[in-house]
Amino acid sequence: MSSYSEPYRPARVLLVDDHTLVRDGMRMHLALQPSLTVVGEADDGEAALAWLARRQPDALPDLLITDIGMRGMGGIALADALHQRHPEIAVLMLSMHDNLEYVRQAMRAGARGYVLKDAPADELLAAIDAVLAGRVFYSARIARRMIEEGPASHPLDALTPRERDILNGIGRGLANKEIAASLGVSVRTVETHRLNLKRKLGIEGRAGLVKYAVEQLGGDAAGG
Amino acid sequence: MSSYSEPYRPARVLLVDDHTLVRDGMRMHLALQPSLTVVGEADDGEAALAWLARRQPDALPDLLITDIGMRGMGGIALADALHQRHPEIAVLMLSMHDNLEYVRQAMRAGARGYVLKDAPADELLAAIDAVLAGRVFYSARIARRMIEEGPASHPLDALTPRERDILNGIGRGLANKEIAASLGVSVRTVETHRLNLKRKLGIEGRAGLVKYAVEQLGGDAAGG
DNA sequence: GCGATCCTGCGTAGTACTACGCAACGGGAC
DNA sequence: GTCCCGTTGCGTAGTACTACGCAGGATCGC
Numbered sequence: 224m225s226s227y228s229e230p231y232r233p234a235r236v237l238l239v240d241d242h243t244l245v246r247d248g249m250r251m252h253l254a255l256q257p258s259l260t261v262v263g264e265a266d267d268g269e270a271a272l273a274w275l276a277r278r279q280p281d282a283l284p285d286l287l288i289t290d291i292g293m294r295g296m297g298g299i300a301l302a303d304a305l306h307q308r309h310p311e312i313a314v315l316m317l318s319m320h321d322n323l324e325y326v327r328q329a330m331r332a333g334a335r336g337y338v339l340k341d342a343p344a345d346e347l348l349a350a351i352d353a354v355l356a357g358r359v360f361y362s363a364r365i366a367r368r369m370i371e372e373g374p375a376s377h378p379l380d381a382l383t384p385r386e387r388d389i390l391n392g393i394g395r396g397l398a399n400k401e402i403a404a405s406l407g408v409s410v411r412t413v414e415t416h417r418l419n420l421k422r423k424l425g426i427e428g429r430a431g432l433v434k435y436a437v438e439q440l441g442g443d444a445a446g447g
Numbered sequence: 448m449s450s451y452s453e454p455y456r457p458a459r460v461l462l463v464d465d466h467t468l469v470r471d472g473m474r475m476h477l478a479l480q481p482s483l484t485v486v487g488e489a490d491d492g493e494a495a496l497a498w499l500a501r502r503q504p505d506a507l508p509d510l511l512i513t514d515i516g517m518r519g520m521g522g523i524a525l526a527d528a529l530h531q532r533h534p535e536i537a538v539l540m541l542s543m544h545d546n547l548e549y550v551r552q553a554m555r556a557g558a559r560g561y562v563l564k565d566a567p568a569d570e571l572l573a574a575i576d577a578v579l580a581g582r583v584f585y586s587a588r589i590a591r592r593m594i595e596e597g598p599a600s601h602p603l604d605a606l607t608p609r610e611r612d613i614l615n616g617i618g619r620g621l622a623n624k625e626i627a628a629s630l631g632v633s634v635r636t637v638e639t640h641r642l643n644l645k646r647k648l649g650i651e652g653r654a655g656l657v658k659y660a661v662e663q664l665g666g667d668a669a670g671g
Numbered sequence: 672g673c674g675a676t677c678c679t680g681c682g683t684a685g686t687a688c689t690a691c692g693c694a695a696c697g698g699g700a701c
Numbered sequence: 702g703t704c705c706c707g708t709t710g711c712g713t714a715g716t717a718c719t720a721c722g723c724a725g726g727a728t729c730g731c
Contacts, residue, residue, distance in 0.1 A: 241564075241565040242469070242543065242564035242565050243472070243564065243565060243566060243567060243568050244468075244469045244472035244473055244476075244541075244564050244568075244571070245466070245468045245469055245472060245564070246472070247471070247472030247473075247475055247476060247568065248467070248468035248469060248470070248471030248472035248473075248475065249468055249471075249472075251471055251472065251475045252468075252471060266565065294565075317468075319466065340465075340466040340467070340468055340469070341465040341466050341467060341490065341518075342467060343467060344467050344468075344471065347468070383706090383707060383708085384707090385707075385708065385709095386707095393654065394658070395658070396652065396654045396655040396657070396658035396659075397652075397654060398652050398653070398654055398687070398688090399687070399688070400687085401652075408708085408709065408710085409709075409710060409711090410687095411709085411710050411711060411712095412708075412709050412710060414688075414689080414690095415708085415709075415710075416708085416709095417688080417689085418689070418690065418691085421689090421690095428620065428621075428622050428625075428689095428717095429622070429653075429687090429688060429689075429717075429718090430617065430620045430621060430622055430657050431620040433620070433654050433657035433658060433661070434618070434619070434620035434657060434661050435620075437657070437658050437661040437662060438661060607676085607677060607678085608677090609677075609678060609679095610677095622717075622718090623717070623718070624717080632678085632679070632680085633679080633680060633681090634717095635679085635680050635681060635682095636678075636679050636680060638718075638719080638720095639678085639679080639680075640678085640679095641718080641719085642719070642720065642721085645719090645720095652687095652719095653687075653688090653717090653718060653719075
């Protein structure tokens, strides 16, 4: 990995996961690496940000390893917030989903790596090495699927921001009227977006769109 | 089967989870307990059953700790299969969901304990002690919710078989007309069931019912 | 047998969503 | 500037779903 001219210092790591057992497993693996020190843990995004705010600026971690799906503030929002405040801190995303849309969201939010929780144990260490060296790392299964599906074939990528807003509302079980109110637009506008969504996503029937939206959201926000 | 006049022997444990990190975390905790020995691991239900089939009958584990949600054969099916073949082996279910319906299914399948993955670490050990002693253990949050909601108050339990059929169709994104066709009844009948479903489940709005149905069906693969 | 429950189906009214087409406005790209 | 695109919104028609109430037939337990 990287060669320091300064005296050798282990890379500082902050672990963020709401599952105690996962944190334990990571801590155990990382403790075996002399080049790494776990300096803190948190069980959700807000706790992680609070931890970082309390931390001395010269003792911030070099790497944040976070779960993607947590109660409260999830890994994507955390990566986003961290990337704006401390872009120098590497972010490695942990996930149980091989859903490529999550991967893209994570990378857009500033994550440099994406590792699946059921991946072989040494993949985690390889990923840490890579992101600390400034490289990008994907779990083998993710990389394979990216090659298979193509880097931008997912229909969600074709959606405009506003269409995502509407899809989000649909996935939360809201009626058009409620979505319109929450976005401050007319019901007709929501209907237009909805029609466009169905065309873009190739969905027929009204229930189908709700199903699709719930499945897209259901994984990280409502799941647990 | 085993009489405890024989010399002291640590309890044998089989770990089943598709997440390497979770297995690592568990193994680490259990290694600190002299009264326990991890004798095997598997990453899904079928692998666990295959492992058990290869095992000498006099060296079977005393306890199986399994994740509830795994690719392929999940924890509930595994508990069910194991409970029929080896009812003497205690089963402790691990889950990220505090959904009481999962808890009930697990217990019906023969599990003796249900621990959440984000529970404090000592809860796992307490749960192991309990189920090895023949007692039943629930994570604190599960126990609290059971008290709050009542032991059998889950609305899904109140549904009739036909209502489940309709809910299933809704969750697959079908329209009333399609559900009616697939069940061989009239649209009006489906509408009646649908109205009853919303009353029983306390749901308002049409999208809300679809959302609920999708979450009930798709919940096995979801999670953080 | 009798009551309870479930499944089935209809009538009626009102509300929500679909499926077009059309168009004005603003922001970027070229 | 001009063009493209995203966002916003309306008109019109048709379809789907909601929300009651009512009721016959089947099944099961007592």
